[in-house]
Amino acid sequence: MARMSWHEACQLDGSLASLDRFFASPPEYSQTLTGGLTNRCWKIVERSGRAYVWRPTTPITQAFSISRAQEYQILTSINDCGFSPKPVHLNGQGLLVEWLEGQSLTDNLSAELLIEALVNVHSLPTARLPVPPFNFTARVDHYWMQLEPELKSEGYQAIYEKWRNPPSLPPVELSLCHFDLAGYNMVGTEQGAKIIDWEYATIGDPRLDLTLSIDVAEVDEMAAIQHYCQLRQLEHPEAWVEGVRAWRPRATMMAMLWYLLAYQLWGDEYYLQQAELLKPGLY
Template identity: 60%
Template sequence: MARMSWQEACQLDVSLQSLNHFFSLPPSYAQTLTGGLTNRCWKVVLPDDNTYVWRPTTPITNAFAISRFQEYQLLSSIESSQIGPKAIFVNEHGLLVDWIEGDSLTSGLSFDSLLKTMISIHQLDTARVPVAPFSFTARVDHYWLQLKEEHKTEQVKDLYQALRSAPNLADVGSVLCHFDLAGYNMVKTEGANRVIDWEYASIADPRLDLTLSIHVAQVNPLESVYRYCQLCDISGADDWVEGVLAWLPRIKMMSMLWYQLAYQLWGDEKFLVEAQSIVNDLNGQNS
């Protein structure tokens, strides 16, 4: 993380200037935060040592259909659960949230521990969560429509067209889903594991959230589903197994489009490599 004076940080990222009227005294310093793919966030430290995270609104967040206002409303609605950071302030330039002090769980997190955190999110009261239901087709269409023709190869196009529709599944209800729950978005505190980066969160089929985390962690789908059902005291796991297996190729396709769009926006070859790896994986399954 690069540490610099507040004045230097404001010159580097002009969105920070929108906080000058919010703080009674200028922050002591700011640090760039590493690890986020979608966002380039800032750690902001005040003279009284109160610490925040600034999550700016950028062309990148807009490209991925991320709303800082929705993120603010969501975090405010689940504040009493203390599972996420406290939302402090939002404007058209970004979102300010509390800094969660603790150890990153990027490494050393068991999937069992992740599942327990996921379940605690899924059990939150959605009636108080003011976010729109998730539409898989609308999301992948949004990514696809922003891709330049040069990135719409025949392989990518075939997979998108084959997998853009949601599967026809038994209804298991809708819950609050984080949609990027992994160790890199979890912090170990004295009380419990807490979760950051709620920018993709929405109301959706819990099997979709579970499938995303299975895909990211590269763990055994069947074992993970059965363990989730055991922890939730769900007697019949068949609908859950069927759902996760049906969502898995679709989640991979959505991730492929995300990486293609990320490559288009940043020009970093690692995103193209990830996208192609998923293409090869899906084509290998379909062959």
């Protein structure tokens, strides 16, 4: 992380200047945060030692349908859950949240802890969440329509058209979904594991959220689903296995389009390589 004065940081990222009225005096320093793919965030530390994370609104976040206002609404609604950062300030340039002191669980997150975190999220009440339900087809269509013609090869188009509709499954109760829950978005603190980066969170099918986390973490599918159903006291875990497997190619296609759009936006060959790696299993 690059550490610099507040003045230098504001020169590098103009959105930070929108916080001048929030801080009674200029913060002691700022640091760029690494690790986020969608967002390029900042750690801001006041002279008192209190620290925050600045999550700006940028053309990148808009391209991926990320709303800082929605993120703020969700974090505000679940403020008492004990495992998410507290929202501090929202303006037209971005969202300021508290900094959670601890160690990233990127490399040492157990499957059990991951599933327990998912269950905690999915168990939160949604009646007062002022957000629309996730629309899978609308999201992948949004990704696809932004791609330049040279990225819309026949192969990619065939995969997108094959999997652009959600699976036909028995309905389950919608829940709050994080949609990017893995070790890199969890922090081990003195108070336990905390979940960060709620920018993709919304109300949706928990089976899709479960699919995404199982695949990213590369944990054993059957064991993870059985543990999940046990914790939520859900009958018929075989139906949840069927749901996860039905969502999997669609979730993979969505990730493929995400990587293609990321390649278009940043020009990094890594993203194109990741998109190519996902293709073979989707024909």
